[in-house]
Amino acid sequence: MRDQEPSPRDAERRLSTKEAAELLGVKPETVYAYVSRGQLSSRRVTGGRGSTFDAREVDALARRNRRDAAGSSPSGGELSVRTRITLIESDRYYYRGVDAVDLATRHSYEEVAEWLWTGRMRPGTTFTAPAASVAVARRAVDTLPEHASPTDLLRVATIAAATADPLRYDLSEDAVLGTARTLIPTLVAALPPAGHDRRDEGPLAHRLWTRLSPRKDPDEASLRALDTALALLVDHDLAASTLAVRVAASARAHAYAAVSAGLGVIEGPLHGAASGLAHRLLVDVLDQGDAAPVIADELRAGRRIPGLGHRLYPGEDPRARALFALLERIPRAEPALLAARDIVETTARHAPLHANVDLALAVLTTSCGMPPTAGETIFAVARTAGWIAHALEEYGERPLRMRPSGLYAGPKPPQPLPE
Template structure:
């Protein structure tokens, strides 16, 4: 006898096992595997025969998994997270609009919210003296041409080596490590501006002098702080997935961050802001974005800083930063160039600004290098990787184990012989 669908206590319809399987495009047994792995919740059907499932929950899982699940029973390719929701062209951190959080609170306060679900007014992160000294020595040994991500990767490794308790994966220990690691990453970067501006304040102020030699002002610091807060997390981006895989194997938090940094450096992820910076710099120098956009289109290159697969309209994080950049007098020229880039490209494709273009306005207008956006991204997202690690440490170990689809020659094949030179 099959289970019967019936409305729940709210009057919302529930699905039978067969209906849920059809919607997901899987076998009924796989539906119960989802339940055992915590990806779906179920309730006993009326009369105690079979199970029923929340229709909205099943549809959400179908969207995340692309309808079809070809992974083995022990592998999770879509899983629950209570950290970030992207819905209706908006981004929410633990249910709260991310742009509102970024406008109202410091990066450190938003990080604490992401980690614990509690707000800690006035939160500040402090690097351990010995850890910071080790990170600075190690970073100082790198060649002068090393990029910021090179320095951050080395700083993470140095920080891990100084922490004998790094294998303690309790939430308290992980958060203690994170609150020290993030300011260590910033403090290990070389100072470009006045050394006196590099200490005694928020993380945004600490980072400012590592990004530019120009003096900080309140409006610019507000933009940088908001960028740090907005970039903390963005659901399961490529680097975050790598971080969760590492955490699933019970890697310590420093190794989790290293995994994230390794992926972040790709030109389609964290390094994308550098492409937007160079494009916008050229538009400002030439006095118009039109020929710059035309050059990109003529050579078949995509125009950087535009479009995002998760948003139909403008990236809400970019919208928030553009609004703050209006209060930065030095940003007027770059801001106008960015708008011209969007307007010119819109004649050919319905693309909207993303956060990389907004970061480029800040970096171009305040004398920052091309990789400044990548630096901001990496420092900020460290908190997000830690948040996902905390979540993953509470799950079944090694649950993220997809299987390969073998396309090589079928066995048995003859044993290869050694080639002899004539």
């Protein structure tokens, strides 16, 4: 902003550059950066080379900066939300204080979901979809074009199921839990079959298998790997989609709408669709028999290698470790496991990154004859349970608390009307 001449009436309320910098806790150069961004105005010192600053403006900016810092996490300016659901620390993660990997490898997806929602274990629990809900969801999904993505199908099925539930606006805990226990199986039931008859009874993983794999008679080890993958992916703290769900719940959107908000976010390549990229990479390595040329092509194109590293785990992703251990018990998964190991070892020559859960999911989907989009479907179905848990938690908080204030960095008003 251009320097202005001072007026006598506010001269006594001016600060020097040094004083402004001290009040803001920044270097003098940063004070002038605030001026150039329109966040502060300055006036030249009469007969001198320095500038002065309005003490009220400097104080207001200092308060905004402190407020922004108070609402940020130490890791880089991200929103922090108090939650009792998932803790991630020291390359491990916990559901309500219990090791999530232990839960996922010892209990079914439905049992882990119940634990996340209620803090109680219900052995043998299964989710049942109401016939009316399934019928309306299937009719809606059947109208979509063949190229529709899995997330498209699930979004439409969620909206359709909502229209069949006249009590969806009841946000009491019992009502939301009832919605959760019927919505998740409805989403699975609405998905088209993978070349053979749908299965609409039994554990959810068995039903989902018939939507993802053309193999009619899966072995027990493959089904267990799919069920464990679902349980491992139930929740992962405040991922982007989960934050969207909490924003919707903060505005008191019903559970279907909150889940729809989450589904709107996961389709990005940096979130739910990441496993599809890893699947395609793995298929290319299997086709060529060597990871080196495939990795070289990715790097030459300026693309990051999918399926490697995770910002929350400096070491090994515990979800990948648990899923790889189960996949090693499936004989037909060996080629994909070897290809995944080749990817990790080849990339480690210039970037020592561990495999993440997306690469483990890619091994599962390729070895079970599933399409590249199967990992996205698994992720979305699994995470729906976590979204419900976060929506429930948010319904118990002050409404509309997920409304951060923007830190305005535009031109200082008033500006002239544009011509």
